Amino acid sequence: MNIKKIAQFAIGPVAGALLGFISLPLITWFFAPEDVGRIAMYNIALSLSVMLFSLGLDQAYVREYHESSNKIQLLKTSLFPGLLILTTCFSVSLLFSKDWLSSLLFDLESGFLSLLVMLSIFVAFLARFFSLILRMEQRALAFSIVQVSPKVFLISLVLIAVAILASPQTQDLVLITALSQFLTFFILFYLIKDAIWQLLKQRFDFNLFKTILAYGFPLIFGSLAFWGLTAIDKVLLKKISGLEELGLYSVSVSFAAAAAILQNVFSTVWAPTVYKWVADGENLDKIQDVHRYILFIVIVLFCLAGLLSWIVPFFLPSYYVEVQWVLISCLGYPLLYTLSETTVVGINVAKRTGLAMLSAILAFVFNIALSFILIPVYGAAGAAASTCAAFFLFFLLRTELSARVWVSFPRTLLYGYTFLLVFGACTSTLFGKDYATYSYVFWFVLFVSSLIIFKKELASFLRFVVARKKREIA
Template identity: 50%
Template sequence: MTPTKIMQFALGPIGAAILGFATLPIITWFFNVEDLGRIAMLQVVLGFSTLFFSLGLDQSYVRDFHESKNRAKLFKTSILPGAFLLLVSLSLILIFNGLLSELVFDVKSSWLSVMVALAILSTFISRFLSLILRMHERGVAFSMSQLLPKFFLLLIIGFYVLAGANKNLENLVYAYVFAAISVSVIFSWNTRFEWSSSLSQKVDFQQLKNLLSFGLPLIWGGVAFWGLTATDKIMIRSLSTYQELGIYSVSVSFAAAATILQSVFSTVWAPTVYKWASNGESMDKVHSVTRYILLCVVIIFCLAGLFSWLVTYLLPSDYADVQWILVSCLGFPLLYTISETTVIGIGLARKTSYSMLASFLALVVNLSGNILLIPMYGASGAAISTCIAFFVFFILRTEFSIYLWNPIPRLGLYAYTSLCVFGAVVSTLYGEKVYVYIQIYWLVMLVSCLFFFKREFKSLLVVMLSKVYSLKVNGK
């Protein structure tokens, strides 16, 4: 994938992050902490529904896309089983008036249940339609489909503020559901030629069987990964209060700036590596990419540790702890991103059960950590537990990939990620007490990158200078 294509895919996450930063402070000032905690539970449910009802066939679609001679049939065969199962499940649960909203929000409401069901269905459809844009490398369309829902959410929240609308859960849910529906509508329009051509195709049951053989293990791996990312919120709800959950969800939202790296990289990485493999190209490029991603991860951790205090100027006083918690919340997107570079051997070997095992073992770590730490530290305990769990997840994925594929240099990889996790945990627990020392720690870490990654910095400098020279020559 060319740099231009990568930049096109980057527009969406970057723009969405900017709009998210504009929207989040408004929401925290306008709605109460408890309702933000309930919205966090909605996002947990949306994530689970997409992972479970996809049946792993979304991953199968990505894996077989470049090798398929009939991509329209591949798409229909991939989306249909999960869509049917999801529609049946939603129809059954909506029979029980208000049950769905009670499970999600602890509020029994038939209308809120319908809203949640619409959000679930829209998110599922968006997942599969986004894969079409991703695999066809239509970066601008993919990015706009991510950007516009955030824009709509900002417009709705802004309208609430100007109109003096009620600061209640219902209005907040309406805003998020409308954003989810808008995603699916935009994706449907941008992929209308591809999905419409699949309507006339017949499901190939032999192909479905092959797709399921790859994807089915990912159901349990997906559920385990969902648990890994959702255990913190569920356990805060069970062991603490919605106020702590609200503070935690805001911390996660600020840390979501790091998902720019995760989203862009995950979008372009898997298709690129599978294309390299199908073309018989050298896999030495993987090691080089891993070092560049490690460099990005370390820099983001350091900058967050040094400047997290800035968020206190954006939020009400109720959210003062966010500046300490968000550093550990970076563990999920950053450690997951770097694990995507080291785990590639599992995908190439088609041994997806190892991915499931890594997710399950990390889930056990996270569950144990949450049970132990949340009663003592609340949202801070959940952040620490999740950060450590994703560190374990990263190591397991790396070691399993090496076992199934090829060895990779990992001394520096493990050393720097360990130092980042250690710094994040100390910042979250004792940042206020040892503020000066933790600032020095992150600064030393940042400076050390200039020496350990000097080869990468030199390469980047050469590329930048060549671009500048090219622009000058073309300008003449």
């Protein structure tokens, strides 16, 4: 994959994150905090359903793609079992209750909303597999369009709704969100219509199914553990503190999602690069350099959030004033996960994927325990601090286990700074509104210290920028 192709793939997550800065804050001005919380539960339902009903066969499809002589048959064999189970489950559930899903997710009894969520899950499930066609065929721009479209449609439909409706309600927001997804699916369908036509004519291969299920099904447990690590805070927050606190928390997460740009772009570039280095037995010394560069970036982003988050309330209704503190801990997921991607190389090289799953499971259990302690007292702030601390444990486990099964590397600086970041993030989130001055001083001192400790990396980066500018001028 060349640089141009990587850049085209990066358009999707970058543009999606930037549009996220517009979409959710826009919604907060026209819909109640409870409705924002309901959309968070809607998204959780979609992600969990797609993960479970895929049976791990989406990952098996990616694994077998380049070795398959009949890629369309591979797709049908990967797609059909989960689709059949999903259809059966929803059909049976509708025989007993038509509003159980809306009651579970939204605390509302509505057969229409339940049916809308079910249709959304079907579409999300199909979109998961269909989008893999674009990804595996390296149709990067088309793949990015499909990633960005939901946000574009969501913003457009919200503006239309508030223009024509006197007082938009919960049902309107869920319908708008679902329509954004459906319209995106139509675009995806058009982009791969030839493949879908071929898919209908292919037969299901039972022998192939047994092979890919043996590979994919065990992956569900690791995926479920990681999903729990990233979603259990929202589920428990709704259960313990209600939809209003979940709405506040969701807005905080949306602002912190800016850091997901780094996560998505880095993951796209890093994985193929580092495994090529390992395969060729060269540039292995550069892995440690990457550790330091990414650690420096993570420190800077945490510090900037701690120093500048007071700006955020200017873009939100007054109810969301505490977002400025909550979002600092919300950075824990994208930033610590990105940092762990640089240190987990050893586990993947040694093919000890069970250790990666163990890290997720232990962090997941820790998150649940801490959430039950903090959420009843601190609400959204407690959920954010719990998840941030859980991702610190996740990072520590991945890093330490990787160093033990492959090549050991210096970790004192790495652990020291990440501990300070998580300590600062959690204390700022929980107590920042009462001790704002101390919080700002902490982040400023940490920022200045990083400029001193990482002066070599900073100088190297500045030389690169200057050299690049000179080439552009020439």
